[in-house]
Amino acid sequence: MAGGGLLGAWRRLSLAVRVPVLVSVLMIAVAAVASQLVLSALDRQQVARIRELARQHVEALSVALGPHVLRKDIWEVYDTLERAAGASNGRRTVFSAVADTRGRVLAATDPRRAPVDSPIAKLAQGAQRPDQLEPGTGESRIRLIAPLVYQGRTVGQVVTELDISDLLEERAHARRLLLFGNGIVTLFLALVGYMATRRMLLPITRLVERMQESEGTPRPIPPEEIPAGDSEMARLVHTYNAMARSMAEKAEVERRLAERERFVSLGRLASSLAHEINNPLGGLLNAADTINRYADRPEVVRQSATLIERGLRHLRDVTKATLEMNRLDRRAQPLAREDFEDLQLLIEPEIRHRRQRLDWRVGLGHALSGTLPAAPVRQIAINLLLNAAQAAEPGGHVGFAVQETEAGLEITVEDDGPGLGPEARRRLLGAGPVPQGGGVGLRMVHDLVARLGGHVEIDDVVRGSRIRVILPFRAAEEGAWAASRAQPAGEG
Amino acid sequence: MAARPFRLGLTPVFLDNDAVVLAALQKAIMRGLGMPVEMEQRRTYKEVTEMLLEGALDAAWLCGYPYLQHEDRLSVVGVPVWNGKPLYRSYLIVGQDDDATDLPDLAGGMHAFSDPDSNSGFLVTASDLALMGTRPEDFFRRFIFTYGHRNVVRAVAAGLVRSGSVDGYVWEVLREVEPALTAGTRVIRRSEWLGFPPVCCRKGAVDDPVIRRFTEVVLRFDATEEGRAALKLLRLDGMTPATPTLYDGIRRRMVIFRRAQG
Numbered sequence A: 001m002a003g004g005g006l007l008g009a010w011r012r013l014s015l016a017v018r019v020p021v022l023v024s025v026l027m028i029a030v031a032a033v034a035s036q037l038v039l040s041a042l043d044r045q046q047v048a049r050i051r052e053l054a055r056q057h058v059e060a061l062s063v064a065l066g067p068h069v070l071r072k073d074i075w076e077v078y079d080t081l082e083r084a085a086g087a088s089n090g091r092r093t094v095f096s097a098v099a100d101t102r103g104r105v106l107a108a109t110d111p112r113r114a115p116v117d118s119p120i121a122k123l124a125q126g127a128q129r130p131d132q133l134e135p136g137t138g139e140s141r142i143r144l145i146a147p148l149v150y151q152g153r154t155v156g157q158v159v160t161e162l163d164i165s166d167l168l169e170e171r172a173h174a175r176r177l178l179l180f181g182n183g184i185v186t187l188f189l190a191l192v193g194y195m196a197t198r199r200m201l202l203p204i205t206r207l208v209e210r211m212q213e214s215e216g217t218p219r220p221i222p223p224e225e226i227p228a229g230d231s232e233m234a235r236l237v238h239t240y241n242a243m244a245r246s247m248a249e250k251a252e253v254e255r256r257l258a259e260r261e262r263f264v265s266l267g268r269l270a271s272s273l274a275h276e277i278n279n280p281l282g283g284l285l286n287a288a289d290t291i292n293r294y295a296d297r298p299e300v301v302r303q304s305a306t307l308i309e310r311g312l313r314h315l316r317d318v319t320k321a322t323l324e325m326n327r328l329d330r331r332a333q334p335l336a337r338e339d340f341e342d343l344q345l346l347i348e349p350e351i352r353h354r355r356q357r358l359d360w361r362v363g364l365g366h367a368l369s370g371t372l373p374a375a376p377v378r379q380i381a382i383n384l385l386l387n388a389a390q391a392a393e394p395g396g397h398v399g400f401a402v403q404e405t406e407a408g409l410e411i412t413v414e415d416d417g418p419g420l421g422p423e424a425r426r427r428l429l430g431a432g433p434v435p436q437g438g439g440v441g442l443r444m445v446h447d448l449v450a451r452l453g454g455h456v457e458i459d460d461v462v463r464g465s466r467i468r469v470i471l472p473f474r475a476a477e478e479g480a481w482a483a484s485r486a487q488p489a490g491e492g
Numbered sequence B: 001m002a003a004r005p006f007r008l009g010l011t012p013v014f015l016d017n018d019a020v021v022l023a024a025l026q027k028a029i030m031r032g033l034g035m036p037v038e039m040e041q042r043r044t045y046k047e048v049t050e051m052l053l054e055g056a057l058d059a060a061w062l063c064g065y066p067y068l069q070h071e072d073r074l075s076v077v078g079v080p081v082w083n084g085k086p087l088y089r090s091y092l093i094v095g096q097d098d099d100a101t102d103l104p105d106l107a108g109g110m111h112a113f114s115d116p117d118s119n120s121g122f123l124v125t126a127s128d129l130a131l132m133g134t135r136p137e138d139f140f141r142r143f144i145f146t147y148g149h150r151n152v153v154r155a156v157a158a159g160l161v162r163s164g165s166v167d168g169y170v171w172e173v174l175r176e177v178e179p180a181l182t183a184g185t186r187v188i189r190r191s192e193w194l195g196f197p198p199v200c201c202r203k204g205a206v207d208d209p210v211i212r213r214f215t216e217v218v219l220r221f222d223a224t225e226e227g228r229a230a231l232k233l234l235r236l237d238g239m240t241p242a243t244p245t246l247y248d249g250i251r252r253r254m255v256i257f258r259r260a261q262g
Helices: A002-012 A015-070 A074-087 A165-200 A202-213 A232-293 A298-327 A337-353 A374-391 A422-429 A442-451 A480-484 B018-033 B045-054 B064-069 B119-131 B149-158 B168-177 B209-219 B225-234 B248-261
Strands: A093-100 A105-108 A141-150 A153-163 A357-363 A397-405 A408-415 A455-459 A465-471 B006-010 B037-041 B059-061 B074-081 B090-095 B110-113 B142-145 B163-167 B185-190 B199-202 B238-240
Touching: A015 A074, A015 A093, A015 A141, A015 A153, A015 A165, A015 A202, A074 A093, A074 A105, A074 B142, A074 B149, A165 A202, A202 A232, A232 A298, A232 A337, A232 A374, A232 A442, A298 A337, A337 A357, A337 A374, A337 A397, A374 A397, A374 A408, A374 A442, A374 A465, A422 A442, A422 A455, A442 A455, A442 A465, B006 B018, B006 B045, B018 B037, B018 B209, B018 B225, B045 B059, B045 B064, B045 B199, B064 B119, B064 B248, B074 B209, B090 B119, B090 B149, B090 B168, B110 B119, B110 B149, B119 B149, B119 B163, B119 B248, B149 B163, B149 B168, B149 B185, B163 B168, B168 B185, B199 B209, B209 B238
Parallel strands: A357 A397, B006 B037, B006 B059, B110 B142, B110 B163
Antiparallel strands: A093 A105, A093 A153, A141 A153, A397 A408, A408 A465, A455 A465, B059 B199, B074 B199, B074 B238, B090 B163, B090 B185
């Protein structure tokens, strides 16, 4: 289980760390294996050396002791053993004992430990033949047993203990030196390997960082950061840059498309507004004519002036509403009840033109319980209304309702048209790329709603469509809207 | 005549540095005699005595016991003087931690003698055992000859044997020059004073001019620088002629031992 967790944690590490670490670990593993090989060779050599030492030792004893053992001359055996031990200052030979053919001790370097005539078997426990000697790793003493051969016949046996601590210390020293040296070199190489691979992988690290910080809008890597030459890395970065540029171009195309959508809806609005302005113009010209004709009749002039004034006021309101619609880019004015009156004023000519019925319900008090920027909300509403008017048959029905709910401001636009097609739904609900045509302005609605942190719901109705937009109120943050908007200024 | 060197026989002396002692002796005699001197060292008294009797040696430093064994054919040139007297004793020694207090306590043990022809290193203990009505073969479980008094001390100190018979003069000198060795031993019995091992020559050669000169040189060791140097190494005072009764003590022990051997 822990292994799985560890493996998981390992897989979560970035490539720029994993590859260098792996390289270092492999280097250390190779060094460890190499060290092990050298050490085992060293060990084999040492064993051979100790065996040779043991063999020579026993051989020398045999030569020196042979005649005395044959004669069972206790003193001479003792004296020879003593002198043999003395020759090494007791450093090599720790103990030696010689027995006759019956296994009785003739003499030993330490007679108290091995008295004359005592059985040698007791001392021979754990003793090894020199030619089959397997020195244990930790034991500083080895015990040997060997027959004493003199003039071709076995005259007794010898048990001897050799101190090989100096050889072991030599081995330990060599081992320490080797491990220390290898350790240093390995660590150095592992570090160099780590840094080299890290450096090689640096472009990938940069690429990943660049992609992360760009948040979905890839930006090309500047030329000075592109690795030199025609390595895979350089090609990768070039490919990435080409991709980033093509994405930027595509985004630009989409942006222009959206802008055009805006102009399309504005154009439509403008044509209906032209009617709105044109209609009263006939009346106003009539009134002006009346004033010219009956300039001497003050009541008629007054009546006509009032008529002109009312017509001009209406024109002023329409103009003001239109201006407001296009001024919205400049200032983040908070939404107010009056905005919806403007909207009604703007949409009514279109409705009238199509001889449709508008069901207008604004369920708002004079003050809203929260803040919303006026500009985008007006855009959302007018686009939905224009779309509904387009969708409904001539003489059909368009409904508009706005109210406050716990979730925020809820705007509902409905019509009794053929309902939203899949294209329109995609534009309204999704962020993916859309083909041109159909449901003009709906993508803009989607983007605006998303930017305000709200969402769009499409209710299933028997006939026509009902689109509900829910926009959460936000704390008073002036400029939040202005700052976050990427919509190009479309001031007219 | 001038080409033939003077040959002096010896057994292992007692010190670790035998060579130094021998060289000093050789130098002193050579200077005194005015002719080359060869030191012939052999392992046993038996070998040296036989060489002397055969004429292979001109003189030899023997022990009182082999001298008495061949008293009819040998003559004493001089006797070393130790602590003012031409006398020494035999010591019976045991290991330092052994609780034996006298010879009877050593029954059944393993014993080291110096040489079967040594007075202090064999005869004294053997005759003591004879007085007790026994023999080394019966009294000890096993006994060995080490052919050298220093070796007896080594064998006892190392624990190779339980006890040993040793020249008291050698033991005392060793105590001075190799205290670590004698520290491993303890003296449990000292014999009566006996005649010091003499320098001997063949009886028939006494009037030989070379032997006469050699006798003069030996007896006047303490008068020459080389002689004194050799004596100093040997911890001896000088050399003196033998008196007729000097070896009576050893002679008595020989009688006791022979009677027991029967």
